[in-house]
Amino acid sequence: xxxxxxKLAFRREALLLKVHAQRQLLSLQAQELQxxxxxxxxxxxxxxxxVVAVRKKPILGVVLAAAIYVVKPARALSFVTTSLRAWQxxxxxxxxxxxxxxx
Numbered sequence: 236x237x238x239x240x241x242k243l244a245f246r247r248e249a250l251l252l253k254v255h256a257q258r259q260l261l262s263l264q265a266q267e268l269q270x271x272x273x274x275x276x277x278x279x280x281x282x283x284x285x286v287v288a289v290r291k292k293p294i295l296g297v298v299l300a301a302a303i304y305v306v307k308p309a310r311a312l313s314f315v316t317t318s319l320r321a322w323q324x325x326x327x328x329x330x331x332x333x334x335x336x337x338x
Contacts, residue, residue, distance in 0.1 A: 270326070274323075
């Protein structure tokens with residue numbers, strides 16, 4: 236094989252490896268995006284349920300507002316972010332736990 240053909244073959248292999256890595260990266264990013272979309276849908280559904288509950292029983296809205304006022308908004312936000320992190324960790328660990336159970 237000539238040096239030129241060897242160089243082309245090497246370049247082709249390098250490009251194929253690069254394409255494979257880019258596809259894997261795209262797949263991971265798509266999974267992350269899907270999880271974000273699922274969380275947004277979950278949040279929207281929860282908010283809709285809260286709105287429906289408050290419309291049915293307005294006292295719940297007053298109680299919720301009072302609870303946030305008493306707990307302080309910063310603490311409420313801290314609780315929500317901690318809950319979110321725990322839920323995300325569980326979503327990542329649950330498949331691994333199921334896999335170890337099956338083995």
